[in-house]
Amino acid sequence: MAQTRQSTITWKHLRRHLGKVEKPARYTGGEINAVKKDPRSVDVIFALAFPDVYEVGMSHLGTQILYAVLNSREDVACERVYAPWYDMENLLKQQGWPLFSIENRLPLSAFDIVGFSLQYELTYTNVLMMLELGGIPLWSRDRAEGDPLVIAGGPCTMAAEPMAGFVDAFALGDGEELALDIVDTYKAWKGTGKSRLDLLVMLSLVEGVYVPSLYDVEYNTDGTVAKISPTPVKLSPESYESIKAHAGDSELRRACFPDDMPGYFIPPSKVRRRVISSLEDAPFIDKPLIPLVEPIHDRVMVEIFRGCTQGCRFCQAGTIYRPVRERTPETITRYAKRLLEASGHEEVSLVSLSSADYSHIEALLSQLMGECPGTKFSLPSLRVDSFSVDLAKMLGASRTGLTLAPEAGSQRMRDIINKKVTEEDIMSAVRHAFGSGFAHIKLYFMIGLPGETDEDIKAIAHLARKIRQAGRDMGIKPNIVVSVSGFVPKPNTPFQWEPCVRPEELRRRQRLLGDGLRGPGISYKYHDVEHTWLEAVFARGDRRLSQVLELVYKRGARFEAWSGHLDINIWEQAFYDAGLDPAFYAHRERGKEEVLPWDHLDTGVSKQFLLRERDRARQGLTTDDCRTAYCVGCGVCPNLGVEMSLK
Amino acid sequence: MRVRVKYTKGDKVRFLSHLDVTRNLRMALARAGWPVAMTGGYSPKMKVSFYAPLPVGTAGEEEYMDVVLDTKGIARLVRANAKCGSRKFRDIDILAQLTKAFSRVLPEGFSVKQVYLVDDGKQNFESQITGSLYRIEVEEVTTEDLSPAIEQFLTQEQVLYELERPKQTRTTDLRKFVESIEVVPGSSPATIFMKIRHDNGRTVRPQWVLESLSEFGLDIDTREVIVDRLKVYFD
Numbered sequence: 001m002a003q004t005r006q007s008t009i010t011w012k013h014l015r016r017h018l019g020k021v022e023k024p025a026r027y028t029g030g031e032i033n034a035v036k037k038d039p040r041s042v043d044v045i046f047a048l049a050f051p052d053v054y055e056v057g058m059s060h061l062g063t064q065i066l067y068a069v070l071n072s073r074e075d076v077a078c079e080r081v082y083a084p085w086y087d088m089e090n091l092l093k094q095q096g097w098p099l100f101s102i103e104n105r106l107p108l109s110a111f112d113i114v115g116f117s118l119q120y121e122l123t124y125t126n127v128l129m130m131l132e133l134g135g136i137p138l139w140s141r142d143r144a145e146g147d148p149l150v151i152a153g154g155p156c157t158m159a160a161e162p163m164a165g166f167v168d169a170f171a172l173g174d175g176e177e178l179a180l181d182i183v184d185t186y187k188a189w190k191g192t193g194k195s196r197l198d199l200l201v202m203l204s205l206v207e208g209v210y211v212p213s214l215y216d217v218e219y220n221t222d223g224t225v226a227k228i229s230p231t232p233v234k235l236s237p238e239s240y241e242s243i244k245a246h247a248g249d250s251e252l253r254r255a256c257f258p259d260d261m262p263g264y265f266i267p268p269s270k271v272r273r274r275v276i277s278s279l280e281d282a283p284f285i286d287k288p289l290i291p292l293v294e295p296i297h298d299r300v301m302v303e304i305f306r307g308c309t310q311g312c313r314f315c316q317a318g319t320i321y322r323p324v325r326e327r328t329p330e331t332i333t334r335y336a337k338r339l340l341e342a343s344g345h346e347e348v349s350l351v352s353l354s355s356a357d358y359s360h361i362e363a364l365l366s367q368l369m370g371e372c373p374g375t376k377f378s379l380p381s382l383r384v385d386s387f388s389v390d391l392a393k394m395l396g397a398s399r400t401g402l403t404l405a406p407e408a409g410s411q412r413m414r415d416i417i418n419k420k421v422t423e424e425d426i427m428s429a430v431r432h433a434f435g436s437g438f439a440h441i442k443l444y445f446m447i448g449l450p451g452e453t454d455e456d457i458k459a460i461a462h463l464a465r466k467i468r469q470a471g472r473d474m475g476i477k478p479n480i481v482v483s484v485s486g487f488v489p490k491p492n493t494p495f496q497w498e499p500c501v502r503p504e505e506l507r508r509r510q511r512l513l514g515d516g517l518r519g520p521g522i523s524y525k526y527h528d529v530e531h532t533w534l535e536a537v538f539a540r541g542d543r544r545l546s547q548v549l550e551l552v553y554k555r556g557a558r559f560e561a562w563s564g565h566l567d568i569n570i571w572e573q574a575f576y577d578a579g580l581d582p583a584f585y586a587h588r589e590r591g592k593e594e595v596l597p598w599d600h601l602d603t604g605v606s607k608q609f610l611l612r613e614r615d616r617a618r619q620g621l622t623t624d625d626c627r628t629a630y631c632v633g634c635g636v637c638p639n640l641g642v643e644m645s646l647k
Numbered sequence: 648m649r650v651r652v653k654y655t656k657g658d659k660v661r662f663l664s665h666l667d668v669t670r671n672l673r674m675a676l677a678r679a680g681w682p683v684a685m686t687g688g689y690s691p692k693m694k695v696s697f698y699a700p701l702p703v704g705t706a707g708e709e710e711y712m713d714v715v716l717d718t719k720g721i722a723r724l725v726r727a728n729a730k731c732g733s734r735k736f737r738d739i740d741i742l743a744q745l746t747k748a749f750s751r752v753l754p755e756g757f758s759v760k761q762v763y764l765v766d767d768g769k770q771n772f773e774s775q776i777t778g779s780l781y782r783i784e785v786e787e788v789t790t791e792d793l794s795p796a797i798e799q800f801l802t803q804e805q806v807l808y809e810l811e812r813p814k815q816t817r818t819t820d821l822r823k824f825v826e827s828i829e830v831v832p833g834s835s836p837a838t839i840f841m842k843i844r845h846d847n848g849r850t851v852r853p854q855w856v857l858e859s860l861s862e863f864g865l866d867i868d869t870r871e872v873i874v875d876r877l878k879v880y881f882d
Contacts, residue, residue, distance in 0.1 A: 015658070016873070019872075024662040024703065025663050025664070025667065028659070030659055030754060292671055292754055294667060344673070344674030345674065396689075
């Protein structure tokens, strides 16, 4: 049974003061299918903490899945908490209230486990804000026995060293099974009177759990990482015996309790990402949380497959969610119908990393549209080809417009990034689109890609104008939106060694592109270069950056991902004060032999494969997709003991 | 076939905006399987109308929405009922059935009070609304502080209030909208009943009236008052 920790904020109190904040219903919950258990009736109370505002967090499928999985257990109560907006942060401080959960308004500090979702680097400061407002010591090292266990999951965790100071344990990979393993481990520890260190040791024995404090990082004089080594932990005799017994007898576990070091625990030298072998059999949310406040994506979501092996070389998701695991059309249809009934929504989003790749996409769509009349279906992430245009047309998207992502303007550049479309593919796709009644086409591109020249930038403008002209030749007035983001080299991609283009140079390239796009019928959108810069620093940062995060947080940095909320001066000052050079992280080409701050975390995709892909990029060679061609030897299936599963 | 639904926007959902209230009620209608008539066009919408919107923070005991039901859908329901074969169909049975289904799927904080048939072609309901009765609870002041300021307000010919909107400031005469204000003697928190007129969709908020009391020497932080609309009057 969880300790009795009383909720400190009554509805009456809250009600009296909420009128002072913007969108107060963000904090009052009451969602359909929300689960409100008596925290005293369970063994473990778990907070799913999303470091962005409610409307963003409520649109996150992963949170929905974990909420259902955790609450399906009778011995667990899972509640949610979101980042309070500035006005709510002030109100909490004025009233002396801790940050509280939605369901029972429990202070964050009252939970056994607080699990953050790290979806993008620019939310890191919000994690710090939530910890502090929740009454939890910021630094992992300052937490004592009575404090919650702070864990984090999500795509960033495969390289979240900048958060190493604040997170007790990272959960790597698919969370459906891992979350329960963590809860079970916590439960086995809780009430035994063992130390917090014992808990961390026990967690480090769970496949997919990375406990950063159990690893020591040494640096070279040039600032690069020299070595990341597991730290031997001296355990008390009782703890040693019980944890060893609990760990079973695999080879890996034997390595953690070496015979020549009795009483010592050595954490695993590499932590491997968890994967679920089958999405078809994965738990499904049949009672979706339906917020009373409109979320940013106001529709139900059904994941049609997980993983993508297109192999775009800039794409992190293309590595860290491998291999491809599909659901059957029957299961997807059943789930879609159930979610529609349970929600009253009119739209279903069929979610994946590249929806047109789904093996039975056409059959699926006709089945869904036949069985759910009046419902809108949407496919995010379509490919750039005529087939995708047909799908979009089938879904009746021609009024709303078509979004295509050629990513680069020149063939040379598309070969470098392994975006396997030719200009002819693009042109035939758009002609097909124009012919099918589409007039609005949105095109996504990246600039600042490795090896990019001014000619490649101009090629984007040229392509956009050519697309517009193709529409005009067919007698329509096309409306083209060119949306451009700055390339950020991401860890666990073939481009992880590449420098990110400096902000001033990126700005010049933005202008260069803007000059080429001037004229009617084409509009141009681009991101702030500061966001690109900051993301580039933190995406591939090491744990020394934890102190920068603390400094900027204390100086008021919040909601960096929100346009207009990033104050570059605070960040530059903090880097200076911490004695760290952001350019070292963002703009430096890293050596092939260099130890990368995330080398001890194993996605299953081998470093040799990433290096080989990088070489092929430099030679302008593309690599096939193992879904349709041969195995490209990325290593994920043998390394993680899983297989691609097409239905 | 048009039905009027009298519902409650309760305490727990008082902080929803009007837009969110309409979104939730529409989704609930869909979940309840009501045969709602749809508008035509590319993205059909349910034919549902809402009246006298409440602002964020205000709860409503008796709110109204109109729902146009699809005759074919109703016919299907009637046939389904007939198959069950119990008794002869009456409108009232269908309405009771719909009410029950709707009740079951409403988010916590909402409830249905009544569902009844209204004439279809009648004039706009909004223009039939003549007034609202509000209950206001004020924590910070006592009834003794309140009463003199309110009396002064009521003796005025005109009390001008400047409503600041993003682009312009509009001046409204609050006095002409206020029909009556009553302070419950000795109540704590200080409780006020305020009857406010509606004039063809135009009305004022009780908070504005309380704010205007600063002219008569009483400052109230209106962000902290609890406002409930108890009743909507209509012809």
